[in-house]
Amino acid sequence: MSTAVITAWSAVSPYGTGRDPLAAGLRARAGAPASAGPEEWTADPDATARVVPGFEVREALGKAGTRGMDRLTGLTAVTVRELLSGTAPAGADGTAGRDGSPGPDGDLGTGLVLGIASGSVQGFMEFTKASLEGASPIDVPPSKTPNMAMNRAASASAIRHRLKGPNTTVAAGRLSGLVALDQARRLLADGRAQRVLTGSAEEYSAARAHLTHAAHGTGVVLGEGCVMVLLEPGDTAAGEPLAEVLAVHHRVAPDGDFAGTLTAAVHAALAEA
Structure with a gap:
């Protein structure tokens, strides 16, 4: 498999x-600020969280x-916007601007792979509640229906930013980011x-x-956020490489031997690299 490089991130x-802000916080080894979310968000009166400060979807987008x-x-769409800002699209029409906006046919060469835990739990709950409380099970506000789709965040972000390459969502719990990186690497290699x-x-x-x-x-203590990187083939990357992805390997531990599974995964990744 050909080498892929990371040329930008946000x-x-x-x-x-x-x-x-994230880089500065990590360099300073400063913990993320604790946030007392709105009362309707919390599971108990004393609950705190690590939320994106002042983030409201309609204000941000x-x-x-x-x-x-x-x-x-909303978090995904804003992160994609931040990442695309200042990068030239890979649209095949050749008319893309330097500000990151796609040409008239959209950005044909850019794909998007997003890792999630399970999707919007709040969206699932709101849809189910409306279905149970409505006059009939199908009596659900149309605006709540898209949030039931596993691919909602990835597809909506691609549509909003006119990215017309492959669009994929993977759900693998805490490993979702690594599994998404592996899938993105395969798309480039193929x-x-x-x-x-x-x-x-x-x-x-709240849900x-x-x-x-x-x-x-x-x-x-729960948190939230989104991190995205721009992955390009090492031999044709338009941006300056920040890091080279030498290997990605993941496994499951059905027998509960987490230490052994982790050791095997590390050895496999090192062998591939």
Whole structure:
């Protein structure tokens, strides 16, 4: 498999919007600011979280096309916007501008692979509640329906930013970011895209807080955010390489031997690299 390189990255995190706040926080080894979310978000009166400060979907993206958009999709769309800013699209029409905006036919060469835990838990709950409380099971507000799709965040972000390459969502729990990176690398190796935006995202919500605290106790502090990287083939990258992806390997541990599985995965990745 040909080598892929990371040429750009961005993030929306509890440190702020864009990669600079996150990089500064990590360099300083500063913990993400604790946020007391709105009362309706929390699982108990004392619950705190690590949320993106001041983030509201319609304020961040505007009112056009955001009615009913879930928070997970909003975080992803903003991160894609931040990442594309200042990068020239890979559109095949050759008329793309230098500001990151695609040409008239859209960005034909750029794909998007997003890793998620399960999608918008809040969106699932709101849809189910409306179905149970309505006059009939199908009596659900149309604006809530798209949030039920696993590929909602990735597809909506691609449509919004006119990315017309392959569009994929993978759900693998805490490994989703690495699995997405592996999928993006395969798309490049197979010639399915000229470059791929890939990363992972998670939202904070009341529904997710209740489910997590019920399973693990109230001592668990939840966060939210999205991180995306721009992956390009090493031999044709338009941007300056920041890092080279030598190998990605992941395994499962059905027998519960997590240490052994981790050791085997590390050995396999080192052998591939």
